[in-house]
Amino acid sequence: MALADLEITPAVATRTLAVVLFGSPGSGKGTQAKFLVRWLGIPQISTGDMLREHVRTGTALGNAIEARMKAGSLVPDHLVNELVFERLRKPDCERGFILDGYPRTPEQAAEMMRVLGASGATEVVIHLVVDYNIIISRMAGRRVCPVCATLYNAISNRPAKEGVCDLDGAKLVVRADDRPEVVRARLDEYEALTRPVIDFFRRAGVKMFEENASDQTPQEIFEKIRTDLAASGLTELVGK
Ligand code: ADP
Numbered sequence: 114m115a116l117a118d119l120e121i122t123p124a125v126a127t128r129t130l131a132v133v134l135f136g137s138p139g140s141g142k143g144t145q146a147k148f149l150v151r152w153l154g155i156p157q158i159s160t161g162d163m164l165r166e167h168v169r170t171g172t173a174l175g176n177a178i179e180a181r182m183k184a185g186s187l188v189p190d191h192l193v194n195e196l197v198f199e200r201l202r203k204p205d206c207e208r209g210f211i212l213d214g215y216p217r218t219p220e221q222a223a224e225m226m227r228v229l230g231a232s233g234a235t236e237v238v239i240h241l242v243v244d245y246n247i248i249i250s251r252m253a254g255r256r257v258c259p260v261c262a263t264l265y266n267a268i269s270n271r272p273a274k275e276g277v278c279d280l281d282g283a284k285l286v287v288r289a290d291d292r293p294e295v296v297r298a299r300l301d302e303y304e305a306l307t308r309p310v311i312d313f314f315r316r317a318g319v320k321m322f323e324e325n326a327s328d329q330t331p332q333e334i335f336e337k338i339r340t341d342l343a344a345s346g347l348t349e350l351v352g353k
Contacts, residue, residue, distance in 0.1 A: 128208075128233075128350055129206075129207065129208060129209050129210075129229075129232070129233065129234040129235070129350065130153075130155065130208070130209030130210075130234070130235055130237070130347055130348065130350040130351050131209065131210060131212065131229055131234045131235065131236045131237070132149060132153075132155075132209065132210070132211045132212065132237055132239065132342075133212045133215075133216070133236060133237070133238045133239065134146055134149075134211060134212065134213045134214075134239050134241070135238050135239065135240045135241065135310065135311070136240060136241030136242070136243065136326065137243065137248055137300060137303045137307070138248070138252065138296070138299045138300060138303060139243070139248040139249075139251045139252040139255070139296075140241040140242075140243045140248065140326055141241055141243070141326050141331060141334065142213045142214060142241060143159060143161075143213060143264055144264070144270075144331045145239070145241065145326075145331070145334065145335055145338060146159065146211050146213040148331070148332075148335040148338075149211050149335075149338070150211060152339060152353065153209065153211070153348065153351050153353060154208075154351065155205075155206075155208055155209040155210050155211060155351055156205050156206060156210050156211070157210075157211045157213055158197060158200050158201070158206075158210050158211065158212050158213065158215070159213040159214055160188075160193055160196065160197060160212075160213070160214045160215040160217075161213075161214045162213075162262055163196055163200070164178060164182060164188055164193075164196070165182070165262070168182060174192065174196075177192075178192065182289075182290060183289045183290060183295075184290070184295065184298065185290040185295040185296070185298040185299040185302065186298070186302065187217060187218065187302060187306060190218055190220045190221050190224070193215060193217070193221060194221060194224050194225075197212070197215055197225070198228060201228075208350070208351050208352075209234075209350060209351045212225075216310055217306065217307045217310065218306050218307065218309075218310065219309050219310055219313045221310075222310045222313045222314065222317075223313070226317060226319075235347060235350065236319050236320070237319070237320045237321070237322070237342065237345065237347050238314050238319055238320065238321040238322070239321075239322050239324060239338055239341075239342075240311065240321055240322065240323045240324065241324050241326040241334070242323055242324065242325055242326060242327070243326045243327045244327045244328075245300070247327050247328075248300065249296065249300075250268070251266060251268070251269075252291055252296045253291075253293060253296075254266050254267030254268050255267075255287070255288070255291050256272075256276070256285035256286065256287060257285065257286060257287075257288050257291075258278035258280065258281065258283050258285055259283055259284075259285075259286050260278065260281050260283040261278065261280050261281055261283070263278060263279070263280055265278075265285060269330075269331075270331075272285065320345060320347070322338070322341045322342070322345075324337055324338055324341070325337075
């Protein structure tokens with residue numbers, strides 16, 4: 114059955130803020146999502162983290178997508194859509210939520226707008242714009258904690274002890290899809306499939322902020338995002 118045929122009723126109420134963090138791999142979406150969670154008190158919904166968790170725990174979904182994820186290819190739209198909409202039904206999403214890594218194709222964006230439109234949520238897109246060369250060097254130095262998924266970076270965000278997670282002491286690893294040859298494939302796929310989502314949002318008249326995320330610290334980038342979001346008046350939806 115096509116997803117469009119399903120009656121999807123996320124928990125989102127009429128006064129709900131949907132923050133979409135948009136940007137290429139390595140643009141810092143996950144880092145900014147964490148700042149936003151702390152500020153706005155609404156959950157981060159990271160499709161990458163959710164999909165990796167399915168792979169790690171060996172669910173049917175995880176087994177079906179493992180090869181694609183390791184190769185840096187996108188997971189089919191209908192699987193990701195279902196995962197996100199199921200998550201949105203949880204009560205902690207009622208006031209708002211932060212979408213990190215979703216939507217990633219115009220088809221996902223259309224489905225998201227359809228479902229959120231029906232539930233009366235207001236979308237705002239934060240587009241993190243980063244220079245291509247900076248992305249390549251960032252991703253080469255990226256390490257992740259296999260236990261809590263915290264990201265570190267050899268240049269900008271080192272752990273206190275080399276190679277060890279600050280939070281739980283686990284040994285940091287290189288994510289399978291952060292190997293250089295896979296990074297190229299992910300960036301190519303971003304250009305071909307994901308970048309067109311920006312035009313989709315423009316045509317749909319969604320409020321969008323472009324943020325220079327190349328050469329400032331994560332904190333500075335967040336301050337700019339906070340200023341823009343507060344000025345838009347939309348954060349009143351979550352009492353900020
Ligand atoms: P990054 O933003 O650094 O590429 P993510 O953790 O967001 O990393 O995504 C990792 C992988 O998870 C992607 O390469 C893709 O295989 C899969 N994935 C995540 N989100 C989506 C999505 N919205 N649609 C399709 N595949 C996705």
